[in-house]
Amino acid sequence: MLLIVVFVPSLTFTPLLASGMFQLSSQWRSEKAQMDLATKTVGGPAANLFFNLDKERRLTAEVQANPGNTARDKLAKQRAATDQAVNAFRPLAALNPANGQEGLTDAIAGTVNDLGRLGEQRRVVDAGWSSEQKAFDYYSEVLESDLSVLTALSNTDEGQVNSKAQTLVDLYWVVDTIGREDAILARGWETGRLTRDEYGLVADAIGTRKHLMQFRVVPALTGNESPYGKLTAGKAWGTMTALEGRLIASGSGSEGDQVPLRDDSAEWRSAVDTVTAQLRQLLNVRFENVRTIGYDHADMLFTVFISISTVGVLALCLVFFTSWRLTAILRRRILHLRHAAHELQKRLPNVVARLERGEDVNVDAEVRMVQPTPDELGELGQALNMASRSAVLTAVRQAQQHRGFQRMLQRIARRTQILIGLQLKKLDELERQHEDPEVLEGLFDLDHLTARLRRYEENLVILGGGQPQRRWRKPVHLLDVLRAAQGEVQDYRRITTDVEGEPWIAERAVGPLVHVLAELMENATAFSKPPTPVEVRAAPVSRGVAVEIEDRGLGMEPEQYAAANALLQSPPQLDVMTHADDVRLGLYVVARLSASLGLRIELRSSAFGGTRVIVLIPEALVVDRPRTVPEPAATPETEVPQDATDSPPRSQEGSDGPRPPHQDGQLPTRPRGHAPLPQRVRQASLAAELKVPADRDERTDQETWAVRDQPSRSSATIGAFQRQSRRLRAGDDASQPRLSGSPEPVSPTTEERR
Template sequence: MLWGFVLNLTVGDGLALLRSNTLYQTVGVTSTELGLQLQAERARSSVAVTTRDLTEDLGKQRALTDKSVTGFRRATAEAGDAIGGELRGPLDTLNRELDRLAAIRADIDTGLSSRLTGLNEYNRVLDALFRLYDHLVSVPDLAIFQQASSLQTMGNAREVIAREQALISGALIDHQLTAPEAAAFTEYAATRKFMHARGQAALDAELRRPYEQVFASSIFRDFTLMEARIVTTGAPPLDAPTWNATIGQVMTQLDRLGVSSSEEVARRAADAATGTLIRIGVAGGLGLVAVLASIVISVRFGRRLSAELAGLRSSALELSEKRLPHIVERLRRGEEVDVQKEAKPLKVSGSAEITDVARAFGSVQSTAVQAAVGQAALRRGVGQVFLNLARRKQGLLHRQLALLDGMQRRTHDPDRLEELFRLDHLTTRMRRHAESLIILSGAAPGRAWRKPVPVLDIVRAAVAEVEDYTRVAVETMPGSAIDGDVAADLTHLVAELVENATIYSPPNAMVQVRGDLVSNGYAIEVEDRGLGLSEAEYAGFNGLLADPPEFDLADSDRLGLFVVARLAERHGIRVLLRRSPFGGTTAIVLVPRTLVNSQPALPAADQDEPAAPAGRTPSTRTLPSRTRKKALAVVSGGTHAGLPTRIRQASLAPQLQAKPPPEPERKPERSPDEVRDLFSAFQRGTQRAQEEANEEGEA
């Protein structure tokens, strides 16, 4: 790339020199001829304005000027692409000024222009021409540019002498100079001296010597003396023939010298362009060889480096996509990880830089594994703290429940018995929260049964562990049972969903719980009448339930959801949340077929409870006997001492309800002693059922 850049610059210089030569041979030569004809027409026009006589000589000069204009414009067309953008502007300006020649001549012919005004109009055209000359001098060679610029200055000085000659030519007719004309001549003389001094000083010896000879000649000295006399007196010279002859010879010598000097500069430019192109060929050839050699070396080095980088990339991808995720997954499962064994260095060979990068990756790997192990150890420590606290709390709660059992057995007062029931309900909820901590720590709560437990008992027990259980309606469910080792966790799972439904639904709305035996297992639905969630929130929660992540201590607001996800993952249960047709949320729990056992049909809470089937064992704390009535689905009806009263067939359609039998005769109200004996008998029956359930649970 560098070789191409340098070659482009060098070729550009050579082409610029060739382009300058082309411009000189076309635009330069014809514009010089155009300048001479304009100067001659200006001098004759000055005489015509003074004499008011349009001579044949003036007409011939105008024809020569028009011919020069045509030749100049033809040459600009031939120059073509050699005319760059920097030259296009001055060229357009000159063409516009040349178009004004007809108007300038008309003003002179009709006498509308004075002598000085007419001269200034021609001066304006010639100024545009000399600005074009300035832009023609644009060669990249600095020495040639300086000489060409100096010659341009000398040419400008020659134009000033021509302006002096044109002004005096008219003044010689009437032998006077007006004050503005005398001032203009004084300005011309000062400008001419400055330009000659400036241009001569910048020329080299070869180009300056001819000008020094002209300036030292007697003719030029005579001219300067007459010029100074006109400036001093403010009047034209008395000897008109001498003035015309002297200034004519000076301009002829300067014209001849200008042509020869311009040709010399053009020759130098052409030689410089040729030499530059020769150097370009030599340098370009050698540079091309060097470039080809560097390409070969770069390709070989690039292939080697590419192979080394490919090996490094493969090792880094294996580290980031396989080894580290595998280590993190093992730590998540609770396995022990040896940092020294797992953080093996990357096997990469190659240059020193590649091996340094590989060592840096190895250091990053070791640090990442150590951090992951430390985080896993911290999480296990936190989980162990949760587990220890939860176990202690669970033990205390079991002791509290045992005390409540004893107090209930010894209590015969209905009001106190109701308070004990409420305390028992709060203790049951506290036990569920303690079990949640055990589940989140990765351990099992410890409750299990030897025999299957009916689904209805599991659902009722789950409802009994919810604070707002009176708003939960349990519908009729097919007679099925769940394996005993899953029953406690399923109870906990359903309780979390039911509690969530009661919390996020209006306080006066019922929560419906129903179940049905399906082809893939047993489905339990918990439906609320709340506001529901957005589709994105449902998708996020269902993703968490399907693939539970590691529990985040900072996300305690979703603790119940994490518990449900952990329990579902443990037993292969699927939990899905979706929008309810009523606007709330429906939670669907699908228990796999392998965990379901067929059982006789079980009634809902608003129906009479049938006798326990043969072989059925009441569940301990899954459905506590003292809260069994409270777990039944609540329908409209009064309560006695805070206990819900069941109404037969309340959930059936009117067409299915049996006609009530004739109202029996009202029996006399029981005495206080009879009531006490009734509650004592109820308490003793509850105690016996509790003891039997405890024995089977321990078995």
């Protein structure tokens, strides 16, 4: 910011200085370029071309009037001189000056175009095919084009140069009017007469010349040009005007188409040549004056440009140096304040970390006061002191409030979990008391809802900084862990599980792993359209066991996958109040639990268009099969299945024990016959390490509701019981044994609901 204080005045002044310098430089370059064009590049060739064409016009008229050898020799010499002037002028057509006068390029192009017909005009004149008037009109047209070039050269960016140059152009027109008059009279000297049209052209030329000389040229003469103001009082000028007066008088006194002309050609020639020479001298003087004025003004602009540039640069350096010195003083003081703010920035996270660890913090000891000074920066230091104290005090209060809220949240969740445990215990008692299939179906649904509710309560505990309270004393088969997680999912019937090998999970990881898998399965079913399946596959890998959960939903964008994986890899410190509306609370819970267990979880795009979640269980959590686990056995009355999925597993602790490594859903049935219906035998299908001890009185309250979650019997047994009951009541033959591998209905009441 201090650099802005330094650079803003400089940067503000620099464009103004640069703009002025650019304008002066542009004007200087423009005027210099225009003067170069007017005096050297274009002006010289155009003036030379003008005088040669004017002379060739008169000699052409003399040859047409009297085609003698003397006149032709003069015309041939003049044509050679004109060709040299034309050759010097033609290259100007390719000229495209960036700072040239406006209209100059078009005027040059028009003149070059007219000169292109010069050779043809000469041939027809020599052959006698062109009339005197046509030849006169052609040369007059070319001369007018050349005069337009000279007129464009006079239009410069400097007003004084324009004024002086305009008089110069008027002098060229005076010379042109005399040349017109001379060319027309050259026709009549031999015949002694002029046609009425020729007389009119001569009269117009005389009137135009008098007007230009009297009202535009002579009044504009100054300085060394003043002596030429007496040109009209000279002998040659008087002779020329006297002869013109006779001609005008003859034309006024005669009638008809012919105007008599006296033979005054010698006197006329002498007077016109003298006047033309005097006019050319005046042109040269005026040209030099215009040239001097133009270049002097351009040099003056260059001098001003250099002066302003020098002064401006010095002023800019002075502004920059002064600003730098002032800001250097401010910078030292502000750096001191910034250093104090940085110290606060470093101390505040440490204070917050100590508060998170439960340590007490002394606000006065943590705030280092900045010594105030009696100025604006001193007031800023005082404000920084107040802000530092307020920030530390606010952090302390927020940490205390957050710890209090977490304790309250955990306390409420624990109490709710106790009630859920009592509810599960009551449901267990009701399941033992009733054998009606419809009543059992309702009880099983309530049992399932309660298990899900328990998981949601555990989410609150985890978000509050606690850990799940469910504990296992022995390792559990991974298939049972998956089924326990499946049992806590609302749409569990869509989930299929497949486990390769016989992986077992360490007892300390069973509860959190069930919770993690249940959250991921719930997410897969929630974001995929029924009745698409959710496939859960588990297999040993080189670094542990990999569990894949794949749905067929809409999936997510690559950015969303990256954000979710980043969250799972580095779970943030969750402030429950600030994330109350975040729909990813489940991901926070999974991230917390996976971090505590060392699980690696990654979300990817599925080949089916949905999402595939890969959970890598590390080798430290995978154990060998316990030797004390007995093989499951069927009841004497019937073959009780141990891996059916007709109804969801009751809970994590209530898994059916170790299963054979085949796909879920294969349920053998007993043939229709006279065997009695299956009886409810508590814990008949559970693995030994999951069975609840018989003596319930020796358990604590916590163990009672936690261990109670283990089902009193396999859900497959209940499913078999209900199916056999319906078949016996209906008296059908559908109870014949199935082929190995044929799937059973996904729920005990599937047929009734359909």
